[in-house]
Amino acid sequence: MLSREDNERVTRTGPGTPLGQLMRAYWQPVALVSELSGDRPVKAVRIMGEDLVLFRREDGPDVPGDAGASAAGTWALVGRYCAHRGVDLSFGRRENGGLRCLYHGWLYGPDGQCVEQPAEPEHSNFAAKVRIPSYACAERNGIVFAYLGTGDPPPFPAYDCFRAPEEYTFAFKGWWECNWLQGVEGGIDPSHVSFLHRFVGEDPREVYGQQFSEVVEGTGRKLSELVGAAFRPDIEVESAEHGLRVFALRDLAEDVRHVRITNLVFPNAFVVPFGNGKAFCQWHVPIDDENHYWFMILYDFEEATDQAALLAQRLAEVSLPDYRPLRNRGNDWGFDPREQRELTYTGMGLDINVHDQWAVESMGPVQDRTVERLGVSDRAVTANRRLLLKAVTAFENGATVPGLPLDERAAEELTGPLAIDTVTPVDGWETAWRTRESERRARSPWAGREVRHAQR
Incomplete structure (x- = not known):
């Protein structure tokens, strides 16, 4: 839990606030x-x-x-x-x-x-x-x-989402009725995947949300089923130049391990894997302290994206011009008790983005972190809060903060971040995921950089 003072310090971003000043020092969508x-x-x-x-x-x-x-x-x-x-x-x-x-x-x-x-x-x-x-x-x-900061703007980091050619990307956004930090904390919490996005029936989705749909060799079961059953992942967090790197390790069978690596891109974005060959960076940008937009750049390492198809899928879920979700607090996020019994764990439709939206909006406009109870599985959330509080103080004192390059050379060092979702042998997983990521980048028409910076 946080003290009331610290909760205010990590959520309030208006002009003149300590956190607001820090976030204005970064490029924001x-x-x-x-x-x-x-x-x-x-x-x-x-x-x-x-x-x-x-x-x-x-x-x-x-x-x-x-x-x-x-x-x-x-x-x-x-x-x-x-x-x-x-x-x-x-x-x-x-x-x-x-x-x-x-x-x-x-x-x-x-x-x-x-x-x-x-x-x-x-x-x-x-x-x-x-x-x-x-x-x-x-x-x-x-x-x-x-x-929106003072002085000259910093250079853009050399993150994959910025380096990818436009035809290999897709951009979108959505309005969530809650504080920005709730959105970020949802994105760096790996353990919820085993529950929130689970299907109790056969998953009927064809495109969006199919990152866990493949059958794992040697098991005869879909990855989504195995991840749902492996609900107690080993979660480890390490510091990185861009913020934090989060490992979620699930043993799916005696000799098979699911390795998922996500990233906090400080201060208000995260990078997560999205199926084979894809990842996306998502920023959670305050509108005010009780509403925010998420902005996403999805990028594909191997194939040009079908931007028209992806756009049609996303537009089917929002109302324009504000990009407010059709499923929202006003209609209980489309909750259907029969669907909850027979198809999805949430009963809120097939779009996993709505599941995430419900989780963070249901906490209220600004979550009261003075009454929550966090456990070992919340390591990434607690690490992010420590980093955020430390960075706000550091920025006030003129010290350096994560992910904010001071010059072009420093910006070129901010690469990736590496976002991995793969199945490896239990023995040697530390090198197996690196090898696969290097091979993926070698196949890519645009990535082509060696895998580096991860400590493992």
Whole structure:
């Protein structure tokens, strides 16, 4: 459990809060590129309690690309409200690379500087004294990221989700009605897989959620069945340059072991394996302290993704334009008692994302961690909280924090992270998973890097 003071310290991210300052030092997702692909590429966004407007610059490139030199001016992110009378700039006109307020015509550049005030005297220099907040933006594989901190933004790490060519990726997001930390803690908790995502009947899914569907050689049973039966995994956690690496080891038979390696990507993301040849990085980004968006980049090491099919699957589960799940607190997450008896462990449908959503939303808007009781199986959760509290204090004191590269060279050292889901012999599993991961990367049209950094 945490003290009430520490629980506040690791959950509150509004402007001026210690955690808010820390999280603003990292690039954070603010929107899907697809959300701004229509005839009006302007969108109101709210992140960590701050209201902003994201827009494609009228004078920027017509087609979004990588966030290198050619796309540096594609996106702009500024304060949502006009400094004059507080009018909503998300309805503003795109002009001259900026936004013009509809009320009195004040024009703001992409840097937030007011450059025109048509009703003011011709000789006035009042505009030069007016500026609204503005933040640097960069595009990566279908997501627009923003840097909301002070000073120059850090370089992007060389994580797989950023290095993968766009055609090998898929980006999406969803709204969850709870604090961001609940979402992260769900993603780094390996033991819940044996229960929350279990099927009591035959698993009918064909595509999404099939990461445990293969039959394990020598057992005649699906991996999902074996993982469900092996409900007491050996969980080990180690520090890593990106945050934490979590091992979940399950003995499926006398000589067969399931090895699953997931990662906390500090401060608010995780990387998990997703079936053969795939993984995804998922950020949990506060809207405010009681709501957040998860943003995901799924990447395939071996084959180009069928983005249209994946998009159709995900859109079937949410309502636009806010990406709120169709199954939610208001309808008990679609709970069906008959389904719970006959098909799924939760009774909440086939989408495992809904299962995770229910688990973290049902705790309440901000979980009260002063009354919980954690055990040995919660090692990753407790390790993350210790790391988070330590990092908040370190950042306040100007010390280094995990996953925040100081220069390009340091960014190139932040690779992977390695996300593994494989079955190995019990003897020699430490080298077996490394060998398989090296072989997977060797086959990949784009990865091709040696396996390193894991201590084992």
